[in-house]
């Protein structure tokens with residue numbers, strides 16, 4: 001079959017196996033070109049199939065020669081229907097890792113559940129004995145609590161007051177006003193239950209109580225801050241409360257790792273086009289202006305460049321630099337005063353008419369389609385793709 005992008009709103013319903021494979025190969029080549037990183041050797045990545053988690057798995061494997069276990073929640077292919085992109089990414093990653101002689105296995109299922117945790121722990125016991133790093137990179141709209149069975153849904157809402165600002169539909173380029181009603185009822189606690197730190201801590205507690213963490217163990221999760229432009233919907237909104245909780249959990253986990261001389265970190269990363277961020281109002285307009293400015297300055301990065309720099313210059317540097325809240329900052333170039341001042345100016349000028357010139361809508365669109373394996377250089381989209389792609393190390 002010939003696979004073409006089919007979009008509905010902010011999602012793409014199809015994905016291209018060859019395009020996803022090419023994306024993974026390009027990321028691997030990038031990591032190899034940057035040289036070895038003296039990092040962890042046995043790594044568990046939770047949320048390993050797309051975005052920052054995939055980049056972390058690639059950097060661990062091809063930068064540090066690590067054995068990796070990846071956990072993710074992806075849709076396998078079926079007759080006449082492509083898989084979700086994270087499936088193809090993981091298939092390509094494992095194929096390349098095995099070719100390079102690296103251990104790589106994967107588990108597909110709900111990381112919030114007791115079953116998937118147990119399956120992962122059993123796999124570590126059987127194959128790796130102990131691990132020295134856990135990367136926690138889940139982004140999910142829902143979580144079923146493993147103990148109570150309660151299903152929580154996260155929301156992206158401001159807190160306290162209605163939010164009104166500009167946004168763009170990046171498919172049409174139309175800039176319009178959006179207005180989002182403030183959180184109500186259990187919105188805040190539900191969002192914290194899904195995207196806060198509880199599940200991260202559960203993973204580390206389970207691994208520790210089974211003796212699966214080696215001395216000097218490290219774990220890292222990803223957060224975001226962003227500028228005042230997006231503050232009301234992001235950092236001071238419901239999702240921001242979840243990030244506050246995640247960041248606080250790093251300290252709780254670090255305390256629990258003292259006997260092991262271990263440590264939990266949160267890294268604040270740059271705003272990037274992923275499936276998760278395309279769904280947040282206002283963020284696509286911000287990103288399209290940010291990309292324009294950062295590309296003009298020669299400081300634009302994607303997930304792989306971010307994670308490479310995070311590992312090389314922060315996590316595995318002689319002394320890991322942190323901010324006054326204990327966080328690693330790899331959003332430093334996004335948050336540079338000159339960059340933010342320029343974005344704020346452009347924001348005022350942004351209309352449907354001006355945006356194609358002052359913003360990087362094309363770059364946004366390309367990154368969005370790239371997530372699904374489309375618009376990737378070097379891929380022949382006219383060629384039939386018929387094989388059902390398997391993930392070689394899937395358990």
Ligand code: NAI
Pocket residue numbers: 046047048049050051052053071072073074086109110111112137138139140222223224268269270271272273274275276277
């Ligand atoms: P993503 O959507 O690309 O990746 C999410 C991953 O989680 C995928 O591997 C997916 O399969 C997995 N997943 C989702 N639900 C799951 C479940 N129930 N069980 C197992 N796996 C599941 O997201 P992205 O953007 O890479 O986000 C990762 C982290 O980085 C999040 O904490 C996010 O808030 C943070 N971050 C994202 C930024 C952005 O601009 N995209 C900026 C800074 C931080």
Ligand code: NA
Pocket residue numbers: 047048049050051052053054137138139
């Ligand atoms: Na991820």
